[in-house]
Amino acid sequence: EAQVTQNPRYLITVTGKKLTVTCSQNMNHEYMSWYRQDPGLGLRQIYYSMNVEVTDKGDVPEGYKVSRKEKRNFPLILESPSPNQTSLYFCASSPPGRTKQYFGPGTRLTVT
Amino acid sequence: AQTVTQSQPEMSVQEAETVTLSCTYDTSESNYYLFWYKQPPSRQMILVIRQEAYKQQNATENRFSVNFQKAAKSFSLKISDSQLGDTAMYFCAFEPNAGKSTFGDGTTLTVKP
Numbered sequence: 079e080a081q082v083t084q085n086p087r088y089l090i091t092v093t094g095k096k097l098t099v100t101c102s103q104n105m106n107h108e109y110m111s112w113y114r115q116d117p118g119l120g121l122r123q124i125y126y127s128m129n130v131e132v133t134d135k136g137d138v139p140e141g142y143k144v145s146r147k148e149k150r151n152f153p154l155i156l157e158s159p160s161p162n163q164t165s166l167y168f169c170a171s172s173p174p175g176r177t178k179q180y181f182g183p184g185t186r187l188t189v190t
Numbered sequence: 191a192q193t194v195t196q197s198q199p200e201m202s203v204q205e206a207e208t209v210t211l212s213c214t215y216d217t218s219e220s221n222y223y224l225f226w227y228k229q230p231p232s233r234q235m236i237l238v239i240r241q242e243a244y245k246q247q248n249a250t251e252n253r254f255s256v257n258f259q260k261a262a263k264s265f266s267l268k269i270s271d272s273q274l275g276d277t278a279m280y281f282c283a284f285e286p287n288a289g290k291s292t293f294g295d296g297t298t299l300t301v302k303p
Contacts, residue, residue, distance in 0.1 A: 111291060118199075120281055120295040128288065136290050168235065176223060176285045181235035 080105045084169050084182035091159055092190055099154045099185050101169030109172040110152040111136070111179070112144065114165040121168065127152055159189040192217035194284050196294035203272045204302050210257075211267045211297045213282030219243075224258065224265045225283040228276075229296070238280070241265065272301045 082103045091097055103110065111126040113136075123136030127146040141163055143155040152171075156163060169182040193216045203209035215224070226238040241249045241258050248256050253270045269276055282294040 113293075118295060120196075121283075121293040123291050123293075126290065134290075137292075166233065170235075172285075176287060176291075178225075178237055178240060179235075179283075179285070179291070184233050 080180065082169055082171055082180050082182035084167075084185050086185060087183060088186050090188045090190065093160055094158050097156050097159060097187075099156075099167060099169075099187070101152045101154065101182060102150050103152075103169075103171040103180065104150065105171060105173065105180065106149065107171035107173055107180070108149065109174075109176060110146070111170045111172075112142070112152070112154050113168045113170065114138065114163075115168065115184075116165050124154070124167075159187075161189050163187065164189050191290070192219065192284050192286070192292050194282055194292045194294040196280075196282055196297050198297045199295070200298045200300070202300040202302055203269075205272055205274060207272055208268060208270045209272055209299065211269075211280055211282075211299065213265045213267070213294055215263050215265065215282070215284050215292075217263070217284065217286070219286045221287045223285040224256075225285065226254070226256070226265075226267045227281045227283060227293075228278045229281065230278040235281075239267065269299075274301050274303060277301045 108129045112124040113121040122138045125144040127133045167185045170179040222243045224241045228236045239251045257266045279296045284292045
């Protein structure tokens with residue numbers, strides 16, 4: 079089954095404790111992306127990757143890091159999480175031409 | 191940079207009636223896709239309909255259709271014969287061939303019995 083998986087689905091952590099949210103897709107897509115969703119603000123893109131070893135900033139990259147060492151995985155790293163990074167996070171991937179985005183199920187992160 | 195504006199934070203419609211959600215965008219790109227996604231309470235993102243910018247014909251998917259006005263940079267979604275299961279948040283999204291994606295802030299649609 080074609081899918082994007084994210085782990086963990088839920089995470090409660092404390093300020094400053096480094097964390098990684100994993101994202102994996104099994105569709106051999108080159109384009110992958112991370113979004114955060116906050117109430118009233120829709121989805122805002124954090125980082126995206128057009129291919130392996132190619133990453134670019136989205137609209138809200140501050141406080142986040144990503145890596146794209148292999149095509150299927152695109153982890154999101156929060157080196158020192160802060161409460162303002164409490165949000166719902168989505169990973170997505172797209173086939174060539176960006177004809178559709180396949181979204182993961184979301185990760186709800188709470189930073190206290 | 192492109193922008194996407196959904197001017198209706200909330201809308202409601204009676205079951206079986208028709209409703210139109212508005213979306214406008216601004217871009218200097220010539221090749222792009224526009225999308226409507228549905229997000230039910232489960233938070234899953236579900237593709238509703240897609241429009242290629244180079245196509246003049248408006249996309250349709252069963253009860254869902256769009257009114258794409260490229261010159262006016264308008265991309266509205268029409269839902270016909272509304273069903274209770276259509277209750278969700280709807281996002282308009284802009285996808286260029288390369289570069290950043292942009293989503294609108296969403297419209298919460300409630301279908302009333």
